[in-house]
Amino acid sequence: xLIQKHIxxxxxxxxxxxxxTGYNISSPSLDAQVLLSYVLGINRxxxxxxxxxxxxxxxxxxxxxxxxxxxxxxxxAYLIGEKEFMGLSFLVNEDVLIPRxxxxxxxxxxxxxxxxxxxxxxxxxxxxxxxxxxAVSLAKFIENxxxxxxxxxxxxxxxxxxxxxxxxxxxxxxxxxxxxxxxLNQFNIKDRAxxxxxxxxxxxxxxxxxxxxxxxxxxRIALDGGKDGLDFYERIIxxxxxxxxxxxxxxxEIADGQVLMIxxxxxxxxxxxxxxxxxxxxxxxxxxxxxxxxDLEMEKGRWRRL
Numbered sequence: 336x337l338i339q340k341h342i343x344x345x346x347x348x349x350x351x352x353x354x355x356t357g358y359n360i361s362s363p364s365l366d367a368q369v370l371l372s373y374v375l376g377i378n379r380x381x382x383x384x385x386x387x388x389x390x391x392x393x394x395x396x397x398x399x400x401x402x403x404x405x406x407x408x409x410x411x412a413y414l415i416g417e418k419e420f421m422g423l424s425f426l427v428n429e430d431v432l433i434p435r436x437x438x439x440x441x442x443x444x445x446x447x448x449x450x451x452x453x454x455x456x457x458x459x460x461x462x463x464x465x466x467x468x469x470a471v472s473l474a475k476f477i478e479n480x481x482x483x484x485x486x487x488x489x490x491x492x493x494x495x496x497x498x499x500x501x502x503x504x505x506x507x508x509x510x511x512x513x514x515x516x517x518x519l520n521q522f523n524i525k526d527r528a529x530x531x532x533x534x535x536x537x538x539x540x541x542x543x544x545x546x547x548x549x550x551x552x553x554x555r556i557a558l559d560g561g562k563d564g565l566d567f568y569e570r571i572i573x574x575x576x577x578x579x580x581x582x583x584x585x586x587x588e589i590a591d592g593q594v595l596m597i598x599x600x601x602x603x604x605x606x607x608x609x610x611x612x613x614x615x616x617x618x619x620x621x622x623x624x625x626x627x628x629x630d631l632e633m634e635k636g637r638w639r640r641l
Contacts, residue, residue: 341389342389342390342395343386343387343388343389343390344371344375344382344385344386344387344388344390345386345387347371347390347395347398348367348368348371348382348386351363351367351370351371351398351402352364352367354402354406355367355402355405355406357406358406358408360405360406360408366405366411367402368382369411369415370398370401370402370405370411370414370415371398373401373414373415374394374397374398374401375390375394401414408547408548408549408551408552409549409552410433410549410552410553412427412433413427413428413429413433413552416428418433418434418466420434420438420439420468420472421439421442421468421472421475421476423471423472423475423502424501425466425467425468425471425498425501426466426494426497426498426501427466427494428494429552429553429554430488430490430491430493430494430554431465431466431490431491431494431495431554431557432465432466432553432554432557432558433466433553434466434468436616437588437615437616437617437621438468438469438534438588440613440615440616440621440622441469441532441534441586441588441621441622442469442472442473444586444613444622444624445459445473445530445532445584445586446473446476446477448530448584449477454479454529455479456479456480456481457477457479457480457481457529457530458480458481458482458483458524458527458528458529458530458580459473459477459480459481459482459483459528459529459530459531459532460482460483460485460519460524460528460530460531460532460575460578461473461482461483461484461485461532461533462485462515462516462531462532462533462535462571463485463486463487463533463534463535463536463557463567464484464485464486464491464492464495464510465486465491465494465495465534465557466491466494466495466498467484467494467495467496467498467499467508467510468498469532469534470482470484470495470499470508471495471498471499471502471504471508474499474502474504474507474508475502475504480507481507481509482507482508482509483508483509483511483519483522483524484508484509484510484511485511485512485513485515485518485519486510486511486512487512487513487514487556488512488554488556489512491554491557492510492511492512495510496510509522515567515570515571515574516570516574516575516577516578519578524578525577525578526577526578526579526580526581527578527580528575528578528579528580528583529579529580529583529584530579530583530584530585530586531571531574531575531578531579531583531584531585531586532586532587533567533571533586533587533588534587534588535560535567535568535571535587535588536556536557536558536559536560536561536566536567537560537564537565537567537568537588537589537590537593538558538559538560538564538590539560539561539562539563539564540559540560540561540562541562543555543558543559560590563596564590564593565593565596565597565600568587568589568597568600569600571585571587572585572587572600572601572604572606572607573604575627576604576606576607576627579627580627581627581629582626582627582629583626583627584624584625584626584627585601585607585624585625585626585627586622586623586624587622587623587624588621588622589620589621589622589623591619591620593620594612594620594623597623598610598612598623601623601625605628606627606628607625607626607627607628608625608626608628609625609626610623610624610625611623611624611625
């Protein structure tokens with residue numbers, strides 16, 4: 336498109352939608368609207384109240400540049416630098432996974448159980464916090480919470496910290512760089528956590544390249560779950576037992592087709608009960624949640640019931 340002077344919003348939206356359609360973008364009209372709203376600093380509804388408004392040449396150039404980047408399959412969230420999650424706006428970049436709507440189910444499950452526990456203060460561990468979307472959302476909606484948000488990536492933690500400050504909950508969250516539970520040794524929270532939560536990498540290594548091109552822009556470390564997609568689950572399940580209090584909850588997001596294998600891991604460990612599987616909006620088994628059992632003892636390196 337040659338930049339035109341005095342182009343109307345309606346015309347440039349039409350061009351952008353057609354352009355993205357030609358590159359097989361799945362939601363060309365929506366993406367065109369979101370990116371134009373971002374350039375103009377208005378919401379999408381206001382676009383339709385101002386269709387005859389003339390754009391400046393600078394606005395047109397900026398918009399064209401974003402549309403061409405979107406045609407290269409760069410995710411919209413990375414182009415505008417933010418993504419909504421639980422009704423909150425989160426900063427995102429290529430150092431962090433883009434928050435997904437299905438992960439909101441995990442957060443909502445925790446919030447529902449918080450209402451039944453009646454604890455004076457809640458201790459929550461979020462493994463692989465990424466953008467901090469889970470930890471920050473819980474801190475925002477739980478009045479009394481001490482949250483330990485762990486990630487191996489310093490860059491991801493930097494983004495998560497900014498999101499905590501953005502939502503004014505930084506005082507409730509300890510951001511810790513490290514590898515799973517090892518990084519919690521400095522804190523006195525064994526047998527004290529009400530929740531251990533994680534949305535770990537769970538995509539099989541050999542199918543990563545076959546996914547939609549947008550996935551290729553997200554950090555591989557946050558996606559690659561190894562040969563069978565299960566590399567992180569056994570470590571999380573076994574480690575969580577030592578940090579959860581009696582009847583504390585382990586809650587994990589899982590991929591389509593993993594539920595039987597992960598449920599078997601939880602059953603085999605024998606340290607949890609009341610195992611529940613929760614489906615996402617598409618009817619896919621998405622969350623596994625279980626309570627820590629108290630009647631166990633260690634025998635020959637394995638837990639057994641008393």
